[in-house]
Amino acid sequence: MIRVLGLAVTLAAAGCASQAPPASREPAPAPTPAPPAAVIREARYDDYTRYELLAPDSAQFAIQFETVATKAGDAYYFNPIRKGSEASGERVFDMTSGRPLPFEVVTGAVAKDSGLSDADLDTSYIRVALPRPVPEGGQIRLFIEKTYRDPKSYFREGDLIVFARSLGVRRNAVVLPQGFELVACNVPSQVVSEADGRIRVSFMNTAPDAVSLVVKARRLNP
Amino acid sequence: MRRLLCAAASLLAAAGLPAQDPFAARLAERARQTREIVYFLQQPETHAFDLYHDYTESREGTDKYVNVVRRGSTVTRPEARVLETGAALPADILLGDAIRRANIDIGEEVLPDSEAVVIRFPPVQAGETLRLRISETYTDPGSYRLEGEELVFDRNFGRPRNAVVLPAGWYLTASSIPATVSQLPDGRIRLDFVNPRPDSIDVLIKAKRRPR
Numbered sequence: 001m002i003r004v005l006g007l008a009v010t011l012a013a014a015g016c017a018s019q020a021p022p023a024s025r026e027p028a029p030a031p032t033p034a035p036p037a038a039v040i041r042e043a044r045y046d047d048y049t050r051y052e053l054l055a056p057d058s059a060q061f062a063i064q065f066e067t068v069a070t071k072a073g074d075a076y077y078f079n080p081i082r083k084g085s086e087a088s089g090e091r092v093f094d095m096t097s098g099r100p101l102p103f104e105v106v107t108g109a110v111a112k113d114s115g116l117s118d119a120d121l122d123t124s125y126i127r128v129a130l131p132r133p134v135p136e137g138g139q140i141r142l143f144i145e146k147t148y149r150d151p152k153s154y155f156r157e158g159d160l161i162v163f164a165r166s167l168g169v170r171r172n173a174v175v176l177p178q179g180f181e182l183v184a185c186n187v188p189s190q191v192v193s194e195a196d197g198r199i200r201v202s203f204m205n206t207a208p209d210a211v212s213l214v215v216k217a218r219r220l221n222p
Numbered sequence: 223m224r225r226l227l228c229a230a231a232s233l234l235a236a237a238g239l240p241a242q243d244p245f246a247a248r249l250a251e252r253a254r255q256t257r258e259i260v261y262f263l264q265q266p267e268t269h270a271f272d273l274y275h276d277y278t279e280s281r282e283g284t285d286k287y288v289n290v291v292r293r294g295s296t297v298t299r300p301e302a303r304v305l306e307t308g309a310a311l312p313a314d315i316l317l318g319d320a321i322r323r324a325n326i327d328i329g330e331e332v333l334p335d336s337e338a339v340v341i342r343f344p345p346v347q348a349g350e351t352l353r354l355r356i357s358e359t360y361t362d363p364g365s366y367r368l369e370g371e372e373l374v375f376d377r378n379f380g381r382p383r384n385a386v387v388l389p390a391g392w393y394l395t396a397s398s399i400p401a402t403v404s405q406l407p408d409g410r411i412r413l414d415f416v417n418p419r420p421d422s423i424d425v426l427i428k429a430k431r432r433p434r
Binding site: 182189216 | 394397398403
């Protein structure tokens with residue numbers, strides 16, 4: 001229970017950052033294309049993604065993804081790795097217990113064979129071994145961390161940094177690097193300041209399609 | 223509230239809906255409303271902000287627009303023009319008894335400190351419409367102030383579309399209501415709010431000075 005509370009407090013205070021040790025991981029898979037918008041399912045408002053933009057020239061951003069497995073009896077949960085993004089630093093946690101969960105990166109074919117019937121054969125997946133089967137009418141909440149490097153999503157434009165990405169998850173937040181101000185955001189978003197002064201942009205997408213988010217920021221002390 | 227109902231009734235009339243319907247105000251078509259307000263914040267020590275308010279008048283026979291100034295706010299420099307022609311329209315600030323003497327309905331009891339801006343124009347003819355822009359400067363320490371080193375703009379917006387432009391030299395640190403954000407050519411930050419619901423939004427914006 002202490003571990004659960006610890007994780008909850010950490011998530012609330014640090015925007016889902018977890019201090020738990022990393023789970024085993026395999027080499028990052030080859031980049032694969034983004035899933036089509038049609039993959040978006042209804043009523044997936046449980047999912048929440050936080051993107052923390054890392055050093056501007058790194059093209060990297062840390063992702064913290066809260067999600068749920070809801071299909072009764074499932075033993076695995078599959079999280080696609082977007083084509084064009086190089087993934088690293090994956091970790092997965094059971095949000096109920098706070099414990100890390102075992103996972104592996106698998107091909108689309110393996111994902112399909114192990115239960116993801118609509119797996120894209122050209123996409124790689126983080127296959128998470130669930131700590132228990134999903135109960136009928138219930139859910140298992142998961143917390144997935146990973147870092148993506150994607151120069152097409154996160155890049156410089158003159159004196160600005162740009163985060164431009166199609167996001168299918170309904171609830172999202174983007175945290176600017178330290179010392180940057182927000183100068184553009186094309187999706188109606190709340191703006192809040194983190195405790196450390198970083199600016200967080202947060203929005204909910206209620207439309208049926210993925211949102212093409214563009215966030216631009218500029219260093220405050222050029 | 224009475225002002226809100228009056229505004230809603232006007233919109234209903236413009237939309238051709240029956241005003242006696244008790245649900246009419248809540249069922250007015252929000253997307254069809256034509257009002258938009260853009261606020262330009264001056265430096266926060268002044269508590270002042272310029273604004274312009276665009277709307278389309280389509281009610282036959284209407285010959286004036288009355289803007290009742292919120293309590294706590296004072297208004298200066300009212301101006302108005304027809305957007306299609308650029309023609310300037312007379313704009314007057316009326317106080318207390320002057321409102322009553324001019325027989326202006328402000329949708330609420332006229333008190334000695336009641337304040338209204340009245341824009342007069344030729345009566346709208348059948349089949350015609352008029353797109354108006356009304357510009358004013360408001361001063362309101364309750365809505366716009368400096369708290370420590372932080373600018374605070376805290377105001378209720380009833381219109382479907384509103385925008386706020388930060389003063390020069392300030393960067394955005396908070397917005398309670400979702401907004402799109404953009405930068406004007408002169409470097410100022412603009413927030414655009416679209417509220418598709420038939421209610422108002424409590425906008426809270428904070429900003430800090432950019433380091434020099």
